[in-house]
Amino acid sequence: MNSSLALDLEKTSRTANGGIVVLLGLFALAGNFISFYFHFGTVAFLLLVLLNTYWRHFQSSHTLLANFGFLAQFRYLAESVGPEFRQYLFSSDTEERPFNRNERAEVYRKSKGIDSSSAFGTLLSYDPEEAKIRHSFYPTDKQRLEKFDVAVGAARGLETTYHINRPIMISAMSYGALGENTVRSLARGAKLAGIPMNTGEGGYPKYHLMENCDLIFQLGTAKFGVRNEEGYLDDQKLADLAAKDQIKMIEIKLSQGAKPGKGGLLPKEKITKEIAELRGVPQDKDVLSPAHHLECVDAKTTVEFLARVQKVGGLPTGMKFCLGRDDEFRELVQEMKRQKTLPDFITVDGGEGGTGAAPKSFMDDLGMPLFEALPLVHQILSEEGVRAQIVLFASGKLISPGKQIKAMSLGADVAYSARGFLLSLGCIQALQCNKNSCPVGITTHEPHLQKGLNIEDKSKRVANYVDALHHEFDELLAATGAASASSLTTKNIYFSNANQSVAANN
Ligand SMILES: Cc1cc2nc3c(=O)[nH]c(=O)nc-3n(C[C@H](O)[C@H](O)[C@H](O)COP(=O)(O)O)c2cc1C
Structure with missing residues (x-):
């Protein structure tokens, strides 16, 4: 990662970490002076601030959370759903391992008794290593x-x-x-x-x-x-x-x-x-x-x-x-x-x-x-x-x-x-x-x-x-x-x- 991006991340996380404290204050004030219902936000942001404080100052097993706070959770989230996204949205039909989508679909078709003929020609690149x-x-x-x-x-x-x-x-x-x-x-x-x-x-x-x-x-x-x-x-x-x-x-x-x-x-x-x-x-x-x-x-x-x-x-x-x-x-x-x-x-x-x-x-x-x-x-x-x-x-x-x-x-x-x-x-x-x-x-x-x-x-x-x-x-x-x-x-x-x-x- 280049240094300007690293700086951006630091700035963004600092703003976000401060931002949730500000939002907590704003919701608390609004709950007191405008409507009680704003306290739902107060509770949510209070929990987030407490968790964020724990992640940043009281745990050492996740460096990203300690360094950047709750924003790092988005990375963990993206990482955990990445395989599913890649499988369904981003990988091509011949790319996945151990079996690509074409290979799997062929087995599904055979198992369901569906005609498995295809049109227009092979989708495989010629692989000189393959028999x-x-x-x-x-x-x-x-x-x-x-x-x-x-x-x-x-x-x-x-x-x-x-x-x-x-x-x-x-x-x-x-x-x-x-x-x-x-x-x-x-x-x-x-x-x-x-x-x-x-x-x-x-x-x-x-x-x-x-x-x-x-x-x-x-x-x-x-x-x-x-x-x-x-x-x-x-x-x-x-x-x-x-x-x-x-x-x-x-x-x-x-x-x-x-x-x-x-x-x-x-x-x-x-x-x-x-x-x-x-x-x-x-x-x-x-x-x-x-x-x-x-x-x-x-x-x-x-x-x-x-x-x-x-x-x-x-x-x-x-x-x-x-x-x-x-x-x-x-x-x-x-x-x-x-x-x-x-x-x-x-x-x-x-x-x-x-x-x-x-x-x-x-x-x-x-x-x-x-x-x-x-x-x-x-x-x-x-x-x-x-x-x-x-x-x-x-x-x-x-x-x-x-x-x-x-x-x-x-x-x-x-x-x-x-x-x-x-x-x-x-x-x-x-x-x-x-x-x-x-x-x-x-x-x-x-x-x-x-x-x-x-x-x-x-x-x-x-x-x-x-x-x-x-x-x-x-x-x-x-x-x-x-x-x-x-x-x-x-x-x-x-x-x-x-x-x-x-x-x-x-
Ligand atoms: C879920 C699973 C369990 C397996 N358990 C055994 C096993 O108990 N004993 C064994 O010799 N091989 C086991 N294997 C290996 C398979 O019998 C086979 O040798 C190997 O997966 C290659 O075949 P495939 O490419 O068609 O899966 C297992 C494979 C899978 C996927």
Whole structure:
């Protein structure tokens, strides 16, 4: 700020601070001599003068208030409503993060079953860094596309092999991060759409089970729902849960993209009595999960733990992580081969992934983005000769069919989305998932906020979203000339020169 502006601000605040004292006097006089009603002003200005005196002389936590008095409150006010103003009035349709208005509107349209064709041409600037899908001169006849079918557990010949028949699934989000109505809407929607839903690391999946959809039980690092008192795996609890008909797969969470190297975090504001019971934790403290499973301290113990969970659960079992060091991943794969224990699936989560709550530096500065990590994981598994035995799930902003096709071209077999499904429920990206104050009732436990989230209505939106995604996915797939999603390779996407090396390696 230049010095003349600083001077203006000082002068203005001095005038304002003196002005309210003068106005207090004037209202007091007018109340005495003209009409009693002026004393409403007297009271208001008296309160303002008292508060102003406190802010200027008796507090030290807000420098601006101490230096300039009540006028500084306007700055705090403008700052607090800034995001809303920017979102609704000032940001362009392609500007906001993590999802811009165009992207969100597309999910809303798909969820409401509204025609999502647009006019006149793309609104995106050409981004040479971004991969684009290559189409063919000879698109596949849509009737001849092979049915989407990914069998998880087939490589081990499991009786419990699970077939995924749609390209997208609901990624892990715990009851705790999400409210009851949200979990039930998503679970009922998953059932309607015929897709599995991941429970997240929130413990015993009481509300998920109510809706009778297929579930992937997530075994987080704190093992909520299946832990003993010391936080280690309780085999019996896991076996009991895995025996439930709806539980189809188990995902061991090693890490997630928004906070790799750090365990889950549930702020105490969001811990109800019920959540504390389902997780087995106190209600009055933030719940911090350990950064890693207590059983897993190196490649050897991690694979031993995988083998144990596969044995105890008897279900297709895999692991989720965000890639950090690829040398560590290769070492892990080699250890898997040594122990003859392969995961039935691996979920690669991109550093751009979402979360209910995480430190900003973890979200911003750690974790490989999905489109960098996926080809690396695919390549290492291929070089180690085990790619065919392991199904690859991928997550990280895969909310549109185009992104899903690109992920599959880079090695994924099935896409996962978390925030896409929150948008399908009407998420307005208020960025308050960590505060229990979500205005659309999605990531909150407040009954008055959840009231507007009608489970029957919202579950249909979830199913509509999946139907529309799948329909458009098939259209794009046909345009590439491929006969099936499983035959997509990096040849089906175009990279800028900067990224050609990734393409060439696959
Ligand atoms: C509200 C919320 C809660 C989440 N909770 C979990 C969780 O319990 N376990 C987990 O592995 N990932 C969790 N995630 C991450 C997602 O499962 C997913 O990996 C990530 O958001 C990337 O997908 P997206 O970009 O489609 O959201 C959560 C994400 C959100 C937005």
